[in-house]
Amino acid sequence: MPTDNNSVMVEMREVYKYFGQLKALDNVSLDIHDGEKLVLIGPSGSGKSTLLRSINQLEQIDHGRIVVDGIDISDPDTDINKVREEIGMVFQSFNVFPHKTVLDNVNLAQIVVRKRSKKEASEISRELLNKVGIIEKVDEYPDKLSGGQQQRVAIARALAMKPKIMLFDEPTSALDPEMIGEVLDVMIKLAKEGITMIVVTHEMGFAREVADRVIFMDYGAIIEEGTPEHFFKNPTQERTKLFLNQIL
Amino acid sequence: MVEIKDKKKEKKETPRPVIAVGDGAAIPTKEDVGLFTAWRVSFVGAIATVACLVIFSPDPYWRILKFLPDGILVTFQVTVAAIILALIIGLFTGLGRISKNKIINGIASLYVEIVRGIPLLVQLFYIYFALGRIVNVPAMASAIIAMAVCYGAYMGEIFRAGIESVSSGQMEAARSLGMTSSQAMRHVILPQAIKTILPPIGNEFVALLKDSSLVSILAVSDLLRRGREFAAESFNYFETYTMVALVYLIITLFLSKLISIMEDRVGANRQ
Numbered sequence: 001m002p003t004d005n006n007s008v009m010v011e012m013r014e015v016y017k018y019f020g021q022l023k024a025l026d027n028v029s030l031d032i033h034d035g036e037k038l039v040l041i042g043p044s045g046s047g048k049s050t051l052l053r054s055i056n057q058l059e060q061i062d063h064g065r066i067v068v069d070g071i072d073i074s075d076p077d078t079d080i081n082k083v084r085e086e087i088g089m090v091f092q093s094f095n096v097f098p099h100k101t102v103l104d105n106v107n108l109a110q111i112v113v114r115k116r117s118k119k120e121a122s123e124i125s126r127e128l129l130n131k132v133g134i135i136e137k138v139d140e141y142p143d144k145l146s147g148g149q150q151q152r153v154a155i156a157r158a159l160a161m162k163p164k165i166m167l168f169d170e171p172t173s174a175l176d177p178e179m180i181g182e183v184l185d186v187m188i189k190l191a192k193e194g195i196t197m198i199v200v201t202h203e204m205g206f207a208r209e210v211a212d213r214v215i216f217m218d219y220g221a222i223i224e225e226g227t228p229e230h231f232f233k234n235p236t237q238e239r240t241k242l243f244l245n246q247i248l
Numbered sequence: 249m250v251e252i253k254d255k256k257k258e259k260k261e262t263p264r265p266v267i268a269v270g271d272g273a274a275i276p277t278k279e280d281v282g283l284f285t286a287w288r289v290s291f292v293g294a295i296a297t298v299a300c301l302v303i304f305s306p307d308p309y310w311r312i313l314k315f316l317p318d319g320i321l322v323t324f325q326v327t328v329a330a331i332i333l334a335l336i337i338g339l340f341t342g343l344g345r346i347s348k349n350k351i352i353n354g355i356a357s358l359y360v361e362i363v364r365g366i367p368l369l370v371q372l373f374y375i376y377f378a379l380g381r382i383v384n385v386p387a388m389a390s391a392i393i394a395m396a397v398c399y400g401a402y403m404g405e406i407f408r409a410g411i412e413s414v415s416s417g418q419m420e421a422a423r424s425l426g427m428t429s430s431q432a433m434r435h436v437i438l439p440q441a442i443k444t445i446l447p448p449i450g451n452e453f454v455a456l457l458k459d460s461s462l463v464s465i466l467a468v469s470d471l472l473r474r475g476r477e478f479a480a481e482s483f484n485y486f487e488t489y490t491m492v493a494l495v496y497l498i499i500t501l502f503l504s505k506l507i508s509i510m511e512d513r514v515g516a517n518r519q
Contacts, residue, residue, distance in 0.1 A: 085426035
């Protein structure tokens, strides 16, 4: 269901990004609305992760404009750290902090960046860890946790900043099959709460259930976009059909 | 004879990159049975030799041994002060070497290249006499500065390698949470780098202690200098330097053992 009535949360205009000779992003223009759930699909190397990472400037774009929540992040005068506080990110490889307990993982940025007291941060952390279902592991170190549990800690860690946007970069791709469900469940729960979500994934079931809009990318460009229904019933582009045939 | 306690090491550890730097006495680890035995043999042997010499031939050995402690103290003072200073220099050099700022990176790299290309003995002379022309620095202070400047360059490379051994995803995760790069460095990267950094720093510590004997040429009364003074008076060159060598050996072996125990502690507490 398109959400035209909402304000634009992320605006990308004519964005280009090169890795040497390779065009990772090729003239990408895109509006993502407040509260929208956007799923990016495409073959590996199609630029979907690069697109995602350019929204919080983990990748610096070479040309074009990206405006996040009214702030132009391509402007060199923009304090990117301030913008990043509002954008949570979940990585394929979890990237939990191995030298900190689960609680401290979720506390750290709250204390360092948001300047919350330890007590206040811990309360928020416990609430979120409860929500993602690993409250019993608060005092464990990450190496005692399964991949699915680590990823849920990473989600709680990002949520603790109370972000306006959540970016998910193939959050289940590094997980054993039996753990994918527990992470997707958390993401579905989150989607229902109305936060803006941009998800790079190969989980088509998730896209079908959660996405307002699906975007198919190849060779750095947006090939086709539409509702999940449109996508899985009658995609128009040849490349989309080919890709969907391969993974479904 | 040697029991290997490996119950702690049994659990699968992700292979951590090892930084192979250092020319100090090897740090004995429990895995390396050969080295572990060698450590015991040489440590016990050195102490037994000193004891025998002192008991069976108190003149001159007992007199020499009584003469040396002041020097041992000075050797330790120079070593500890220089290592603390070198750690600070090394941290900033290491950060400079990975900095994306071209000027900072250039300065740090230049410092490392220059210092590593000049023999420590020449550096000692140079700093002592060069500083001496501008300000009157006590010999002890210039010795410490020279050692720290020299070892700071090596430490810098250790810090750099240690920081680079932490996966880039850690930095990305920290930055994505809104941390500045220095906050990420302090709270996320350095605490993880410490584990990789500690063993080679231990090596440098032992190496620095040995190299501190060079400061004896700057009129600093360290262990070697005390030995030379005794020998010059008594003409017992052979006996004195035997004693000096044994004392150095005992100290460095003791230190390397201490460091290996410390490493175990750090390894046990943090994942």
